[in-house]
Amino acid sequence: MARKCSICTHKQRIAIEADILDNVPYRDIATRYNVGRMPVQRHKQNGHIEDSLIKAHGIRKIVNADDLLVKILYLQEETLMVLSEAKDDKNQNTVLSAIGKAGQLIELQARLAGQLQEKQVINIYMQPAFIKMQNIILSELDQFPEAKYRIAERLTKEAENVR
Numbered sequence: 001m002a003r004k005c006s007i008c009t010h011k012q013r014i015a016i017e018a019d020i021l022d023n024v025p026y027r028d029i030a031t032r033y034n035v036g037r038m039p040v041q042r043h044k045q046n047g048h049i050e051d052s053l054i055k056a057h058g059i060r061k062i063v064n065a066d067d068l069l070v071k072i073l074y075l076q077e078e079t080l081m082v083l084s085e086a087k088d089d090k091n092q093n094t095v096l097s098a099i100g101k102a103g104q105l106i107e108l109q110a111r112l113a114g115q116l117q118e119k120q121v122i123n124i125y126m127q128p129a130f131i132k133m134q135n136i137i138l139s140e141l142d143q144f145p146e147a148k149y150r151i152a153e154r155l156t157k158e159a160e161n162v163r
């Protein structure tokens with residue numbers, strides 16, 4: 001039986017991968033996310049990082065965009081994929097897990113917003129990329145009114161927290 005990769009299933013996977021692609025030393029990543037150094041290294045070396053993320057990272061190098069905005073683009077890509085899968089699939093469990101995933105992504109954004117605050121930079125909730133993504137998520141969630149309401153409520157609360 002193949003050994004399960006603890007990074008693939010880590011709830012901060014996207015942030016970890018963004019750091020890997022930023023060439024943050026494995027040891028620092030391990031400390032930052034409280035994981036082992038070897039699993040991080042294996043995750044990279046065994047090709048677990050999605051091609052689309054690697055490509056997005058390449059694009060970022062070209063435009064030299066801000067790290068956090070690139071992370072939001074990763075999130076946007078992943079969220080849209082999850083939501084479109086949820087839309088196509090009539091299976092209730094898939095829909096529910098997609099909504100859960102969207103919630104996790106929003107949590108990650110909130111954490112990124114926290115990092116921004118620490119660095120005394122701009123309020124992420126005022127960023128056009130973030131507002132655009134938020135609008136896309138909420139409109140995609142039209143058919144799941146309960147989830148839409150919960151996510152909108154959560155976003156409002158998080159935005160107020162960083163103010």
Ligand SMILES: [Zn+2]
Pocket residue numbers: 005006007008009042043048
């Ligand atoms: Zn992995």
